[in-house]
Amino acid sequence: MQAIWLQNKKLSYRTDVKIPIPNKNEALVKVLLAGICATDLQLIQGYYSYTGILGHEFVGEIIKADNAPDRIGERVVGEINIACGKCANCLRNYSTHCEKRDVLGIINHNGAFAEYLCLPSKNLIPVPNCISNEAAVFTEPLAAALQIQQQISIHPNDKVLIVGAGKLGQLIAQTLVLTGCDLQVVARYQQQQQLLNNNKIAWLLEQNVEQHSFDIVIEATGFTTGFDLAIQAVRPRGIMVLKSTYQDMSANFSSIVVNEITVVGSRCGSFAPALRLLADKLVDPSVLIANKFPLSQALQAFEYMQQSAVLKVLLQMDNQLYTKP
Numbered sequence: 001m002q003a004i005w006l007q008n009k010k011l012s013y014r015t016d017v018k019i020p021i022p023n024k025n026e027a028l029v030k031v032l033l034a035g036i037c038a039t040d041l042q043l044i045q046g047y048y049s050y051t052g053i054l055g056h057e058f059v060g061e062i063i064k065a066d067n068a069p070d071r072i073g074e075r076v077v078g079e080i081n082i083a084c085g086k087c088a089n090c091l092r093n094y095s096t097h098c099e100k101r102d103v104l105g106i107i108n109h110n111g112a113f114a115e116y117l118c119l120p121s122k123n124l125i126p127v128p129n130c131i132s133n134e135a136a137v138f139t140e141p142l143a144a145a146l147q148i149q150q151q152i153s154i155h156p157n158d159k160v161l162i163v164g165a166g167k168l169g170q171l172i173a174q175t176l177v178l179t180g181c182d183l184q185v186v187a188r189y190q191q192q193q194q195l196l197n198n199n200k201i202a203w204l205l206e207q208n209v210e211q212h213s214f215d216i217v218i219e220a221t222g223f224t225t226g227f228d229l230a231i232q233a234v235r236p237r238g239i240m241v242l243k244s245t246y247q248d249m250s251a252n253f254s255s256i257v258v259n260e261i262t263v264v265g266s267r268c269g270s271f272a273p274a275l276r277l278l279a280d281k282l283v284d285p286s287v288l289i290a291n292k293f294p295l296s297q298a299l300q301a302f303e304y305m306q307q308s309a310v311l312k313v314l315l316q317m318d319n320q321l322y323t324k325p
């Protein structure tokens, strides 16, 4: 099959990869559409040493499932953490923190930039018919955005700042605006500002951020400069939520102590609420699609993504080129 292979920080397009054989708990999924995310770019840069097929955001169709044959033909999205089910964290129901986890396209398990992938059947969540592939492919990052509300309470009176208006920042903004909080987003680029305008979400430039005035600040830039801005914006005894996995980081942590800031790290979330929001059209991630490439042109897609301010780039498994409406 065709697949995008990462090895020694080099990506290659291969046509000689064997179609995976599912184990007894797994299903074989034909990938329909996949999304490239910042984590993929970080993996190419060596954030985590990984060899294999890249990609973890996808929508696909079950074509083989020995433990659930009635599910063949189902259109699904997939929880990316493959948990052991036996370790202390799994027994606590923290399967995303399984000590022995494999992660689709990230840790020890071939990913979604391929014609087929395998995942445990229990990780595969059916997609309601009313959700298009172009929206369903955002389920994983939307779940990650919603994880913030799973971890901290956000009240209508809270003054909330999102630092970063890229792919994840936009999804976080679309979910947080539903809470009714006083929300502002730091947005650098015109394209990002326009998307926020379309959703009636207030934005500002970084030089206009009022210091030490926000109850909650969410950092989603992927850069340590975003962390510095977030520290300056949060009020004493406020909360900082970190969504970026920084590579090398030096920062002035003393202000966290002096101002008694609560710092919350936030990663993956559950898919069910994300699919509910998509089904009810309460969020519309498809406006974030910048372009779509066939899998055979994935290397060009990655090059295209290096341009600043580019939003979501998708990989389509057949050769139908996307034309943006």
Ligand SMILES: [Zn+2]
Pocket: 037, 038, 039, 056, 057, 140, 141
């Ligand atoms: Zn991702």
Ligand SMILES: [Zn+2]
Pocket: 083, 084, 085, 086, 087, 088, 089, 090, 097, 098, 099, 100, 101
């Ligand atoms: Zn486990």
